[in-house]
Amino acid sequence: MIQFDVNRRRVSVTEADGDMPLLWFLRESLGLTGTKYGCGIGLCGACTVHIDGRAVRACQRPVGTLAGASITTIEGLAGGAGALHPLQRAWMEVDVPQCGYCQSGQIMAAAALLKSVPQPGNGDINTHMTNLCRCGSYSRIRRAIHRAAGQLQSEGEPS
Amino acid sequence: MISRRRFLRAAGLAGGGFALSLAGAAPTAVSAGRGDDAGPGLLGPLIEVSEHGAVLIRVFKQEMGQGAQTGIAMIAAEELEADWNAVQVRRLDFSREIEGYAEEWGRFGTGGSYSVESEWTLMRTAGASAREMLRRAAAARWRVDIRDCIARNGFVIHRPSGRRLGYGELAAAAARQPVPADPPLKHPDDYSIIGRSHPGLENRAIVRGTLRYSIDESLPDMLHAVLVRPPVRGSRPLSFDARECRKLAGIESVFAVEPTARDAMFDKGIPGGIAIVGHSTWACLKARRLLDVEWSPVEGGDSESLYRIFDELREIPDVERQTAGRQLAGFDGAERVIEAAYQNPYMAHGLMEPLCAIADFSDRKHLQIWAGTQSPQYSAHQLAANFAIDKAAITIHNYRMGGGYGRRYFCDFLIEAAAISRALGRKVKLTWTREDEIRFGAYHPLRRDHYRAALDADGNIDSLALSSISTHEWGGGEMTYFYGFNHLHVNSHHYRDSPVQWGSWRSVVKHQDTFSREIFIDEIARAVGADPIDYRIAQTRRPAPDDYRSSHNDSLEAQLPQLKRLQVRVLEAVAELSQWRRPRPKNTGLGVAVSAYHDRSFCAQVVEVECGETGYRVVRVYVVADCGLIVNPNLVRGQIESSVLWGLTPVLYGGIDVVGGAVRQSNFHDMPLATMVDCPEMRIELHDFEGRPPAGVGEFAVVPVAPAISNAIFSATGRRLRGFPMQLP
Structure with missing residues (x-):
């Protein structure tokens, strides 16, 4: 058995299923469908989750490689039930989502960015935010990241 | 012109709520000369006010990111004088109840940027009618002149005395009021919801990752499927070897799906292919790599040469x-x-959510679909024609779409899912891959x-x-x-x-x-x-x-x-x-x-x-x-x-x-x-x-x-x- 944590809960998977991408394990074995399938080749970023705090495209990580890892998905980003991460609040206030499908991946990518660069400039955002959005919500994603970064700074809240 | 008295009908809800529905015979001018559809009964409510004052607005138009459902809800809420924070929006499903009505109105399709424009009059009228009925209920309760009763932000207020009643308290009585024939509409200068930048009503669920698109749906006893389509239009599988696929854990069945000829928008048919059915999408995707198909050779055209041909033509x-x-x-x-x-x-669409549909056609007579589609009504017509069943036997449960942009007006993915479900006699979820979406586009x-x-x-x-x-x-x-x-x-x-x-x-x-x-x-x-x-x-x-x-x-x-x-x-x-x-x-x-x-x-x-x-x-x-x-x-x-x-x-x-x-x-x-x-x-x-x-x-x-x-x-x-x-x- 391979064991790892998803949203602070221990999960296990058989060796035989080791080649299953984390994306499908989350979606089909755990029912965590906030992590989306978009391209299956690690390009679009709709399946972005955190593995040990770093943004990773879940379609490219077989679960067999995850023993002992700690994974956070969009469902676990904010901690407690009903709570929202500052990025989620900013996303709502700026009214970022259009179709909304890519947004959980965008938020997870942005959350990892804020951990490494708490006050990102537009250049940082360009470099780190490579997720695709077919609705073209990029300028609002940018605004929402700046807004959340500002709030995190003034509140001193841990991201 | 529309006789509003005839198309809106009020009803009480269990627990003391109030619902305003589209109902009765379709508008005379439009239905004249038809005679076959005498008119459906009560349609799912357009506006519901619960006994607690919650407002539920049902919208004909589908949501794919263009904001139509939020915008249309705002239009109804404006005339209703609702408290925007109490408003929720719900998708209408396609069913036999809606068919007769929507056919007259052509409303149950979403495209051409028509949504707000086409719902503008209906939703203002519905909101205003409900508001007038709530005012009348309050005036009757207080035994005062209705002209002294104003509706504001989810309350009816008696201006001379300052008394107020919430919509929830008035809902049961409002349901018994006659539906006004021609409710007064607000002057644009008095708008308090229209013109405001209210964020999308489903934002919270989206940012928390809890909003279910059809690709996220999971229903009891559902199987999963992918479809391997021919690389060139008109090509057919001459033979296929699925022995390796079938050895994989979680694979239930591998079989050929016939092409579909009858769809008005697919002038050259829907290609069919080889369906792989299993207990998870992942199992099907894995099996797909092991499937060996020999396709019939077909001479297909080149896009590059078309420009030259066009120049000559x-x-x-x-x-x-x-x-x-x-x-x-x-x-x-x-x-x-x-x-x-x-x-x-x-040009292809590149919808972020690949096409996906769940179909239950187990008994080959009744078809239920769960999908994000821009054209539930058109799709139902095509499904009925393709499978030679009555439109009345079709229900389509609508989902927010992970992008539409015109692609989801086409219903090839629904027809494929239905064909696979019918062949298996099981409820099946068909998921397209990104490669499918780009290669088999419209x-x-x-x-x-x-x-x-x-x-x-x-x-x-x-x-x-x-x-x-x-x-x-x-x-x-x-x-x-x-x-x-x-x-x-x-x-x-x-x-x-x-x-x-x-x-x-x-x-x-x-x-x-x-x-x-x-x-x-x-x-x-x-x-x-x-x-x-x-x-x-x-x-x-x-x-x-x-x-x-x-x-x-x-x-x-x-x-x-x-x-x-x-x-x-x-x-x-x-x-x-x-x-x-x-x-x-x-x-x-x-x-x-x-x-x-x-x-x-x-x-x-x-x-x-x-x-x-x-x-x-x-x-x-x-x-x-x-x-x-x-x-x-x-x-x-x-x-x-x-x-x-x-x-x-x-x-x-x-x-x-x-x-x-x-x-x-x-x-x-x-x-x-x-x-x-x-x-x-x-x-x-x-x-x-x-x-x-x-x-x-x-x-x-x-x-x-x-x-x-x-x-x-x-x-x-x-x-x-x-x-x-x-x-x-």
Whole structure:
């Protein structure tokens, strides 16, 4: 058995299923469908989750490689039930989502960015935010990241 | 006219709530002469007020990111005088109850940017009727004059005494009030919800990852499927070897699915293929790699050769779209003629949520579908025809779509899911892969436009001719010319041998119409040494000939003066917004384009590009829009921002290539989409210059993007780019 944590809960998977991408394990074995399938080749970023705090495209990580890892998905980003991460609040206030499908991946990518660069400039955002959005919500994603970064700074809240 | 008394009906809800529904016989004028559908009974409520005051608004239009459900809910809530924080929106499912009604109204499809425009009257009337009934209930309760009772923010208030009752407390009594025949509608000056930038109603679920798209749905006893389709249209599986697939854990069945011939929009059928069915999508995807299929060889066409074929075909007349004056004879003896040709490749949608549908057709008589579709009603008709069942036996449960952009008006994925479910006698979820979505798309047609203009001695357009050839019958020339001319001939030819399926791609024909027209007018302006905005305004102010006729607008004569005025207004405004006349650095170019989607939604854009040795960058886009009354400004801005990115993608990355009948692209590595780095700065100004009702906003801002970029690149470099992608050497 391979064991790892998803949203602070221990999960296990058989060796035989080791080649299953984390994306499908989350979606089909755990029912965590906030992590989306978009391209299956690690390009679009709709399946972005955190593995040990770093943004990773879940379609490219077989679960067999995850023993002992700690994974956070969009469902676990904010901690407690009903709570929202500052990025989620900013996303709502700026009214970022259009179709909304890519947004959980965008938020997870942005959350990892804020951990490494708490006050990102537009250049940082360009470099780190490579997720695709077919609705073209990029300028609002940018605004929402700046807004959340500002709030995190003034509140001193841990991201 | 509609008899409102007949189409709205009130009912009480268990627990003391109140519902206003579409009901009764369909409007007489519309249903006259039909006689077959005498009219359905009560339809799912449009507006529900619970005994706790919660307001539920059901919307005919589907949500795919264009904001229609939030916008339409705002319209109803405005007239209802609801507390916006108490409002929730629900999708209407397609069922036999809705069929009779929606058939009359054509409402149960979402496309063409019509949603807010088409629901404007219905939802205001429904909201106002409910509000009047709540007022009457309060007046009766208090035994006071109704004229002293005002509705505000979820309460009815008795002005003289200051007494107030919440909508929840009044709901049961309101249900017993007669539905007003002609409820008074609010004056726009009194709007308190319309005109505000309320964020999307489903944002919270989206940002928490809890909103269920159809691809996220999981139903009891459901199997999963993928479908391996033939690489070239018309190809069939000669044989397939599924032994290795079947050995995999979780694989239930592998079998051939017959092609489907009968769908009005799939002129060459839906290809069928080999279905792999299992206990998870992942198991099916894994098995897919092990499937070995021998396909029958089919000679398919190449997209690249179509442009050459089109060039040879262009003098063949097909549909005469627009005429005026002496038509082509206007060119006789012309001294100065300018001509140019423009090309549009096939383009795919790239929906972030790949197509997906769950079907339960186990008994082969009743079909239930769970999917995100733009066309539940059209789809139900196609499903009924394909499987020879009654429409009344079909239910479609709608989901928010992870992008639609026209692709989900097509129902191939529903038909496939139903076919697989029927074959298995099980409930099945069919998931498309990204590769499926790109290779089996319903593509923006390939098209070539050839323009000619003869100029008079002052540089004005004397004769104008467009010959357009497209792989779809809609062809070209569906736009009104607001520019002046004396003689006009617009002709379009439908090339029927497209190797791939046609589709409606966000902004559809207007995208191509505007592309060629707005570059061509720029070429003329430059040729006569005029400023591109000044020249557009001057040509717009010239009157159209009295005999100007168009196949898409039969009230041109009445409309043209206003349309010309609005075109001039948005051009003047965008010149000011962009500081058009301010000198820019040498490597920077400005380009302009203007359009009027459906002759109603006006958009002028100025694009600023920076050109360097390695190419160009779209730095800034200035947008002036007049789409009538704005229901939700931030939402409209969002649609414009979105549209700019949509228009930018093919400019930067081009379209779809077809080689030997097969689509060459397969995923985002070879069909890139515009990204954060590509996203220009946008300055957007919204106007309603002449106080018009709301017009569509979902697509109108796409169309000026590409021609404005082409014009900007010309301005910076002197190079004229007339196709996609636009690349500088």
